[in-house]
Amino acid sequence: MNEAGAVVAPGPFAAAVAAARARGALVVQPRMGFGDPATMRAGLDAVARAPATTVATLTLDSYTRLGDHEAAERALAEGAPLNGYPIVAHPPDVTRRVLDGARRHGVPVQVRHGSALPEDIFAALLRTGVDATEGGPVSYCLPYSRVPLREAVRSWARCCARFARMRDAGVEPHLESFGGCLLGQLCPPSLLVAVTVLEGMFFRQHGLRSLSLSYAQQTCAEQDEEALAALHRLTGELLPGLDTHVVLYTYMGVYPRTRPGALRLLGAAARLAVRGGAARLIVKTPAEAHRIPTVEENVAALVHAARVAAAEPPARPSVADTGIYAEARTLVEAVLELDPDVGLALCRAFERGVLDIPYCLHPDNAGQARGYLTDRGRLVWARPGRMPVRVDRRGGGGEMTSERLLTALSHVAARYDEEAASAVGRDGVRELAG
Template identity: 65%
Template structure:
C-alpha cells in the first residue's frame, strides 16, 4: 500500500482538526477529499461543511479547541472572506492563538496577484496559505512543523521576509531615508485617502496611522460617541473602528513597497496591539518609558508589565510567518530640552527591552534638537551604542524625527528646520525621517500639507545625498562626550537588575534616569537642561544621574521661567528670523497673527 502523500515526509501525531469552508462557498468535494486525506494519516477531523458563517466557526473553534483549523475554499472569494474571518478569530481571546491555515482558489486572478494575496492573508493572521496548485505534501510538512519547529541557527534569528519593516535598513542603505508623516484622521474614508496620497507622493514614503487621544487612554466610549456625533478626532480610532474597517482602509494600499506603521502614544498598549494585529498590521512604536512618563499618569511599573505582555504577543506574529516591527520613541522624550545622552540611553534601553520580550525587528529614534553638530554626534553615538548593546540577531535601524518642540510660525522657517532634519538623516545614515509640516505650529495639517512636506523632505534628502557618496559611512562627528554619557547611563541601569523592565523601574526610583521637566510621579524631576550660548543643549543639573562632568561639566543653576520660555522658543525664533532675513516671500502670508516681523528681529 502506498503511503499517503501528506504523510510522505513525517508522520505527525494524531491531532484534532476543524475543517471548514468560508461563508460564501457552497462547494463540498474539496472538504470531503481533505477530510479523507487527513483522517487517513491519523487525525480526527470535524468537518463543518459549506457556507459556514464566521460566527459559527469562531463558536465551534472556542468549544472544540482544535489543534488546527483548516479553511478550504474554491469559489474565488477566499481572500475577501478569509481576511474577515481571521480578523474575528484573532480578536477572540479563545481563538487568537489557534493555528489556522487557508488554501484553495483564493481569488479570481493568478500570477503576482496570487502571491500578494498570500502575503496579505499571512499578514492578517493565517499561520500558512496554500495556493490552489499546492501539493498535499505541503500541508504534511506544515503539520510536522507543529511537532518539530525548526530552530534558528546558533547566534542568529531567522528573519521573516514578509514583515513590512524586516530588513528595511539593508534595502534602503544606498537609497537614502524613507520619509514618513505623523498623519491620522478619524474617518476611514479620509484616512484611506491620506494613505493613498502619501503612497503617490513624489518621494520614497512610509504610511502612518496615528491614533486619537481617546484611544491612547483607553476611553473607547468617548471615541465611539465622537464618531456617532460626527465630531472629528485628532487621529484614527483603531480599536473602535475594528479590524474589518481598518482592513478596508488598507486594502490595496499597504504592501511590501509601502509599509504602514501605527503610532499611538499609549502607556498601556495591549488593546492597540491586539487591534493592529487583527487588522493585518505589523509595525508600531512606543515603549514602556517613552510612552509612560511624558504621556500618562500610569505608574511606570504598570506600564512595563503592559509593554512586556504586548511585546510578547506582538512577537507571536513571527509564528505566522510575519516579522513584527517596534520602534522605540525613547529618543524623543519631551520633544525638546533633554540633552542627547539621555535620549540615546533611553532608546537603546527600550530596544533591549523589546528584544528581551521577543522582538527582533527594532528601530531606535532620535529627535532633531537645537544644534546640527551636536545632533550629528548624537546619532553617531546612538549607532555605536546600538551596535555594542543590541544582540547580534537584532535587525535594527535609526529613525530621525524633525524637531518636535515649538515649531517656527513662518512657512520659510519651518522648511529650514525640515531641510536640516532631512540633511541630518542623510549624513548620519538614518533609514527613516519622521516629517513635521509647517502647519503644525498652529493646527493639524491637511492631507495636501502632509504630502507637500513629505515631497519637500524627500527632495532635500535627495539633494544632500548628491553631496554624500553612495554607501559612504557617516562622517565621523566630533566627540564631546555624548557617547560616554549615554554608555554610563545604560550600564548603570543594566547593573540594577537582570530583568530590563525591573531595571528601568529601579533606575527611575533611584534617579539614575531623570527626564528634565517631566512631571510624572515616577520621575525624580531634579534634572534640568538649558541651551548654551552656542545653541547646544547642556545640563543645568543632572540630579542623581551618574554622569556629572562627562560632557564637559554642568552649569549648576536654577532655570527660571524666563530662561525656560526663551529656550522653548529658540528653534522657532532663530529659524523664523533666518527665513525673514532671506526675504523668502512665502513667509509673509504664513505669519501667525500674534507675531510680527519686528518681534522676530528682536531675537
C-alpha cells in the same frame, strides 16, 4: 525560523526600510491620522503615491491612546471629529480596507499611538495584520500619562510577547522605541540615546528581533550628529544580531510659525538624517504651529524632505566627540546594574534617580535633573540630580529660571523664523526650500 521551523521573512515595514537603505534613499514618513475611514484611506493612498520613498502612518486618536474606547465609539456615532484613527473602535474589516489605501501600492503602514497601556491597541494590530508600531514603557508613560511606570512596564512586556507571536505566522514584526524623543525638547542628548537603547533591550528581552531606535532633532546640528553617531555605536554594541535601524524625528518642540521658517527647519532635519546615517525621517509640516495638517500638506512636506535629503552628500565618516557616547553608555550601564530584568531595572532607575527626565512631571520621575542651552545653542546639564552625568559650566549660565525656560522653549522656532526672514530679505520675495 519560527517554532515550526519555517523561515521567517522580515515584515513589510522592515523590508521596505531595508530596501530603501540598500538604494541609499531616506525613507520619509508623516504622523498623519484621521477618524473617518474614508479620509484615512485617502491619506494613506496619497502618501503611498507621493514622489518620494515613503512608509505610511496610521496615527491613533487621544481617546484610544488613553484607553477610553467608549468615548471613541460615541464620537464616531455622533460624527464628532477625532484627532486620529480609533483602531479599537472600528471593526477589523473597516481597518483592513483603510490599510489597502497604501498596501495596494506596496507601501507598508506603521501604527503610532502614544499609549502607556497599549494592550487593546496591540490586539487590534494583530487582528488587522499590521506588522509595525512604536512607543515604549518609559517613552509612552512618563511624558504622556500618569500611569505608574511599573504598570506600563508590565503592559508593554505582555504586548511585546504577544506581538512577537506574529513570527508564528511567518512575519517578523517591527517595533520602534520612542525613547529618543521623551518630552521632545530641552533634554541633553545622552539621556535620549540611553533611553532608546534601553527600550530596545527591553523589546529584545521580550522576544522582538526587528527594532528601530529613535532620536529627536534638538537645538544644535553638530551635537545632534554626534548623538546619532553614539546611537549607532551603542546599537551595534548592545543590540547585536538584530534587524535595527535609526529613525530621526524632525524637531518635536515649539515649531516655527512662518512657512519659510518651518521649511528651513524641516530641510535641516532631512540633511541631519542623511549626515547622521538615519534610515527614516519622521516629517512635520508648516501647519504644525497652527493646526492639524491636511493630507495635501503632509504629502508636500514629505516631498520637500525627500528632495532636500537627495541633494545632501552621504553620511560623514566621523564627527567630533564631546562625550555623548561615553555619557550615554554610563547611563545604560548604571541602569543595567540594578537588575538583570531590563523592565525592573528601568523602574528602579527612575525610583533612585539614576534616570531623570528634565521637566517631566510624572510622579515616578525624580524631577531633580535640569538641562539648559549654552551660548552656542548646545543642550547640556544644569543639574544632574542623582544621574551619573557631568555638569559643564563652560557654556555660560547654569540654572534655568522661568524666563530662561520660556526663551529656550522658543529658541528653535525663533531662530528659523528669523533666518528665513533674513534670507527672504536678501534674495527677494520667494518661498524658501530649506
